[in-house]
Amino acid sequence: MSKIDRPLSPHVEIYKWPFPAILSISHRATGAGLALGAILVTVWLFAALSGDDAFALVQRFRESIIGRLMLFGWLFAFVYHLLNGVRHMRWDAGYGFDLKSTYRSGWIMVCGTVIISVLTWIIVR
Amino acid sequence: MTEKTHSFRTDLNRARGIGSAKDGVGHWSKLRIAAIPMVPLFIYFLTQIDHLTTRNRAAFVEWLQEPVPAIAVILFIVCAFFHGSLGVEEIIIDYVPNEKYKIISLIVNKMFFLGLGFASIYAVLAISFGKI
Ligand code: HEM
Secondary structure: OOOOOOOOOOOOOOOOOOHHHHHHHHHHHHHHHHHHHHHHHHHHHHHHHHOHHHHHHHHHHHHOHHHHHHHHHHHHHHHHHHHHHHHHHHHHOOOOOOHHHHHHHHHHHHHHHHHHHHHHHHHHO | OHHHHOOOOOHHHHHOOOOOOOOOOHHHHHHHHHHOOHHHHHHHHHHOHHHHOOOOHHHHHHHHOOHHHHHHHHHHHHHHHHHHHHHHHHHHHHHOOOHHHHHHHHHHHHHHHHHHHHHHHHHHHHHHOOOO
16 A cells, blocks of 8 residues: 655644643543443453352452552543533534633533542442 | 536535545434433442442342343443444544554454443343343
């Protein structure tokens, strides 16, 4: 396949990262992370299907330090992605497009993510 | 464009399918339609958190044999895996410029989510109908 060396307009290496850009790429990163975490949902359901030993193994892993870190990461990513997804769909519906609202909804979303995931984690542990 | 003067194809027909996704707005709306049900489902799962995190397999199985939890879990799997496959598709299209690798990645992605999705639904149904 022939490679065409077209010039790229300056982007990530040139500009500073404005707050909305950080939020935007985090939506993509959390989406990809959630997709990988989906493997664990399947593993967990099959463990429940296959037997007490398999289920106990999964539960023991979940309660290990790595397991807890992964589950909190997944929960945090999920809440972030959910709230930012709602923010996205509000834009899609045509609201909140100006710069001021974008910053405001961004901060509301970030605070909401921290509050909801920490509160949920207190219940889950 | 001289080509256009002699063509019987409509402008819309010529424009269709030449975007990077080979697909129109359908991708965009499917991604969102699959996302919306996950919001109430997430809230429902928060109310069921004790059942979801139990150490006791028998209790978990009993919960999953109830119709509402089983249907909720299956709906969530359908939405999450369908939405996820469309989302990862979007990422692949953006970052994989080489046509050959792009198509391979898109196929692998579809198989990944189809496989995991059907396997997960199988597991839930098998538990629900007592095949344990
Ligand atoms: C309540 C749950 C969710 C909501 C409301 C939601 C919403 C959204 C929305 C609106 C977008 C489009 C963003 C854009 O236009 O750039 C999106 C993208 C995406 N979502 Fe979700 N989502 C949810 C859960 C999930 C889950 C569980 C996964 C993984 C299995 C996932 C993976 C992705 C991916 C990979 C993308 C593409 C990101 C990109 O193109 O940058 N999402 N989501």
